[in-house]
Amino acid sequence: MTELPKITPAPNGPLIVENPPNRIGAVETDVAGKPKVALCYCGASANTPFCDGTHYTAAWSRAVAWKVCFQKIADL
Numbered sequence: 001m002t003e004l005p006k007i008t009p010a011p012n013g014p015l016i017v018e019n020p021p022n023r024i025g026a027v028e029t030d031v032a033g034k035p036k037v038a039l040c041y042c043g044a045s046a047n048t049p050f051c052d053g054t055h056y057t058a059a060w061s062r063a064v065a066w067k068v069c070f071q072k073i074a075d076l
């Protein structure tokens with residue numbers, strides 16, 4: 001039986017995916033055999049779909065990102 005992926009959001013950082021599927025992201029990047037990957041959640045990575053650490057320099061905050069998202073929905 002195949003073990004399902006486990007996704008854990010890092011505080012103000014990427015989504016940590018343990019046991020990822022063989023292909024990931026819109027362009028289906030091959031991650032076969034990797035036990036764990038970090039997916040960019042801030043949208044600033046130059047290596048999408050993976051986190052490259054840019055969220056540190058971008059001072060990105062998940063709370064601020066959600067606030068902006070909810071405001072955009074409210075403005076519709």
Ligand code: FES
Pocket residue numbers: 013014015039040041042043044045050051052053054055056
């Ligand atoms: S979450 Fe790390 S670069 Fe986007």
